[in-house]
Amino acid sequence: MAFREVLGVYKDLDTAVAATDALADADFTREDFDVLTNAPYPEGAFGEEPGRHRLFMFPLIGAASGFSVGLLITAGTQLAYPLVTYGMPLLSIPPMIVIMYEGTMLGALIFTVIGVLFESRLPRLRLGVYDKRITAGSIGILARVPEDRFDAAADALRSIEHENIVLEDDNGDIISENEPKGAQA
Amino acid sequence: MSSHGHSVPRVWSLSPREIAADGTRRIGELGSLYRLGLIIAAVLAAVGVVSVIAGPLLQGYSDRSVWTYVTAVFFFLMSTVAAAPCLSVALRLARGHWRRPVNRVAEIWVAALIVPAILFFLLQGTHPTSEGRSSLWMGWPGAPWLWSSIMMIALVICGYAFLYFSSRPDFAILRDQVDDNPNGIFARLAGTWRGTIKQWAVHDRGLSYIGVFYVMLFVGMMTIISSDFIIGMVPGYHSSIFPVYWVVTSFQAAIALTLVTAAVLRKFGGAEKYLELDQFWGLSKMLLALGLLWFYFWWSEFIITWYGRMPYEVNFLRFFFFDTYLWLFVIVIGFCFLAPLLGLMWNFVRRSYTGPTVVASLVLIGILADRIRLASIGYTIPDIYESYFLSVPDAHYPGVFDVLLTVGFIGAAVGVVLVAMRFIAVPSIWEMTGGLWLRSQRKYKKADVIVIGKPE
Numbered sequence: 001m002a003f004r005e006v007l008g009v010y011k012d013l014d015t016a017v018a019a020t021d022a023l024a025d026a027d028f029t030r031e032d033f034d035v036l037t038n039a040p041y042p043e044g045a046f047g048e049e050p051g052r053h054r055l056f057m058f059p060l061i062g063a064a065s066g067f068s069v070g071l072l073i074t075a076g077t078q079l080a081y082p083l084v085t086y087g088m089p090l091l092s093i094p095p096m097i098v099i100m101y102e103g104t105m106l107g108a109l110i111f112t113v114i115g116v117l118f119e120s121r122l123p124r125l126r127l128g129v130y131d132k133r134i135t136a137g138s139i140g141i142l143a144r145v146p147e148d149r150f151d152a153a154a155d156a157l158r159s160i161e162h163e164n165i166v167l168e169d170d171n172g173d174i175i176s177e178n179e180p181k182g183a184q185a
Numbered sequence: 186m187s188s189h190g191h192s193v194p195r196v197w198s199l200s201p202r203e204i205a206a207d208g209t210r211r212i213g214e215l216g217s218l219y220r221l222g223l224i225i226a227a228v229l230a231a232v233g234v235v236s237v238i239a240g241p242l243l244q245g246y247s248d249r250s251v252w253t254y255v256t257a258v259f260f261f262l263m264s265t266v267a268a269a270p271c272l273s274v275a276l277r278l279a280r281g282h283w284r285r286p287v288n289r290v291a292e293i294w295v296a297a298l299i300v301p302a303i304l305f306f307l308l309q310g311t312h313p314t315s316e317g318r319s320s321l322w323m324g325w326p327g328a329p330w331l332w333s334s335i336m337m338i339a340l341v342i343c344g345y346a347f348l349y350f351s352s353r354p355d356f357a358i359l360r361d362q363v364d365d366n367p368n369g370i371f372a373r374l375a376g377t378w379r380g381t382i383k384q385w386a387v388h389d390r391g392l393s394y395i396g397v398f399y400v401m402l403f404v405g406m407m408t409i410i411s412s413d414f415i416i417g418m419v420p421g422y423h424s425s426i427f428p429v430y431w432v433v434t435s436f437q438a439a440i441a442l443t444l445v446t447a448a449v450l451r452k453f454g455g456a457e458k459y460l461e462l463d464q465f466w467g468l469s470k471m472l473l474a475l476g477l478l479w480f481y482f483w484w485s486e487f488i489i490t491w492y493g494r495m496p497y498e499v500n501f502l503r504f505f506f507f508d509t510y511l512w513l514f515v516i517v518i519g520f521c522f523l524a525p526l527l528g529l530m531w532n533f534v535r536r537s538y539t540g541p542t543v544v545a546s547l548v549l550i551g552i553l554a555d556r557i558r559l560a561s562i563g564y565t566i567p568d569i570y571e572s573y574f575l576s577v578p579d580a581h582y583p584g585v586f587d588v589l590l591t592v593g594f595i596g597a598a599v600g601v602v603l604v605a606m607r608f609i610a611v612p613s614i615w616e617m618t619g620g621l622w623l624r625s626q627r628k629y630k631k632a633d634v635i636v637i638g639k640p641e
Contacts, residue, residue: 013622038205038358039618040385042638048382055390059398077326095325099332101405106339109398113346116391120384127377132361134380137202137618142381 004150005129006167007036008141008157013045016139019160020046023143026156036130036140046141058115059108066107070100129166129174138163198626199458201618208355208614209362211455215607218453226600233593237307240586246310253564254587256308256414258594260556262301263410265549266598267340268439269294270347271403274396282637283467285620286459286612290450291443292351295344296605297598302341304594309334311564312413318570319423321412329413336409340402347395350388353378354615359608370608407432418563420571421497426489430482437475437521438552444468444545448538450611459612462536469529469541472548476525483518497573505562509580513558520551557583 010016016035023033030049035041043050074096082090134140143153150167158165164178199207237255244251273291276284309330315322322328356375364371378384411431416422447464450456487506490498506514524547534540565581566574583591623638 034381034383036380037385038354038380039201039615039621040389041619041622045622050382050386053383053387053390055387055394059394092323092325095321095323095328098321098409099325102332102336102339105398105402105405106335109339109343109346109395109402112391112394112398113342116350116387116395119387119391120378127379130379135205135358135361137200137205140380 002147003144004147004168005142005144006150006154006157006165007129007131007143008160008162009131009133009164009166010139010141010160010162013041013139015161016141017046019141019157019162020048022156022159023141023153026152028143028145028149028153028156032143032145032153034142034144036134036142038135038137053119055112055115055119058111058118062111063104063108065111066103066105067100068103069107070103071096073103074099129168131164131166131176133163199621201621204618204621205358205362205614207458208610208617209359212359212607212610213363214455219603219606223600223603226596226603229593229596230600231593233590233597236586236590236593240584240590242307249311250565250581252308252311253560253581254557254583254591255304256311256564257553257557257560258591259301259304259308260410260414260560261553261591262297262304262594262598263407264435264438264552264556265442266294266297267301267344267403267406268435269442270344270396271400271436272439272443273351274347274400277396278393281467282620282624283463285616286456287443287447287464287468288616289351289609289611289613290446290460291439292348293602293605293609293611294442294446294598295348296609297601298341298344300594300598300601302337305337306334308414313569315417318417319420320417321409329409329417333406333409333413336402336406340399340406343395343399343402347392347399348609349374350392350395351613352609354380354388355610355613356608358614359610374608404432407435415559415563418569419501419566419574420569421573422501424486426482426486430479430486433475433478433482434521434552434555437472437479437548440468440472440475441545441548441552444472444541445549448542448545451538454606454611456612459617462538465538465541466536469535469544472541472545473525473529473535476522476529476548480522480526483522497575500574500577504574504577505558509577510558510561513554513561516554517551517558520547521555524548524551 008019010019020033020035024047030047033048035046035048075091078091084090129142131138131140141157143157145153154165154167164176166174166176169175241251241255246252269291273288276288276291312329315328316324320329322332325332353375356371357378357380360369360371360375366372408428408431411428415431416424416427444465447456447460447468451460487502490501503509524544528540528544528547529535531540534544561581565578567578625636627634627636
């Protein structure tokens, strides 16, 4: 089923929370809407679904990969070309630890940067349904709903005092009901 | 005034719109003083570049002592510019609220990390192979150049990633409110940031992870620097305490740099609404604690050598502290330990703008003197391959180029930060706004107090 997005822009926290209540009254669930803000609010302030992500996996995988590469470079080369000096152990562990530490940190760092970009879906080409007023301090309630319930969501968002309603039309074009600070494609 | 005798910060009475508008105004209206500072910094940077070319680079790498002051300014910048983001990370992890205006003041210095990074690669030519002498690397292939370079590159990548991810929500604010150009720099930097719940959750976690990695890389890099540039260059000098002293004093310098930057921004940067007594008071307490730690780590190292009293240990003491570089050491102990102790032990001094700023300025001078002393120790010993430190070299005094390049590269670092402030809001807009929901100003009988919400 096709989904469409509609955004209600509200002046303050009270009207934004009222808009989420209006969506709930229209039988929409917490999974059906998102909140756009210019600063982080305490989790659950809008009764929204918590932002789930798997970012913690990225540094773990990166660190394991980096550690493995460090171990391979250090222990691998010493075992591949064994040179016993004065009867000392073949593996010189203290300097190996330094290089394995570097590998672990570098791997964890690179994977975390990739993870942050991936998990926040930054490589998108378009902003989509959006309003510049959000970064000036307004709050956006973004409903992503099936085609057949789109009008109900838009009406619920309109029912609360709002600054703007931005929506996708049937052709996927973005329409702002209150220009000039309208939608950004 | 509250019952503590300090004023309730004005910023918490502003609305989110007022904070956003003020932040965008500060970016848009950088005045004539800013331009003057930028011109001075650019001139100093040019002087620094010319001095390093005309001085050490033209003389080559055969005599390491000509690189002493390049090393000193590299040490100083690593101890200040590169250490400052660690303060931001620590304050973030502690989740205090007074730190919100301070975070960006500390982490903006990471923008200048490119300056010590360039100096680091210039200094790679001064390192002999690690074979045949005491070294962290024990003759490992490619050491010390390859492995320390990888660490430095990782630190630089991590530092810039930390600054970028921390600033991204502010870039989105500037994209929408300042620069209408869809292909402008703010649009490119912000990307498609919309501020969804998930984006904020990933932003919060990601910033914590990258920040922690930065601190871990910084501590590792400083350990390598202390080993390669100082411990490994002094015959018979084996110390497990020195790297800790090196890192702890860098944290002290980071707090001092943040305090001085905050004072400058308060006076000239239009940030007086954000950087109030709360911030100066909090930072000055940390500066006092780090001043005491300075003495603890210095004493721990000193007392072992003093009790040992072998001939080469007596030479260490004469060279490091009591003979060759006595006056530098007097400045160091006076400014890094006595000034914080005697100045900041008084609450009325800590609870002021001037007191912490003056002490922090003295600490920065002390740290510069300490880094000059340590660079001089590491770079003026004629034969680093001896087993023991049997003769004490003469003191190394700076020439004209040494003075010019020291001032020049510090100016270059300040210049890079000034350029960064053209694009990055200091203090952070999103972080200040995020603090509004959790604080409110209330009357408690006749006093004004702040009520703080703790959602986690």
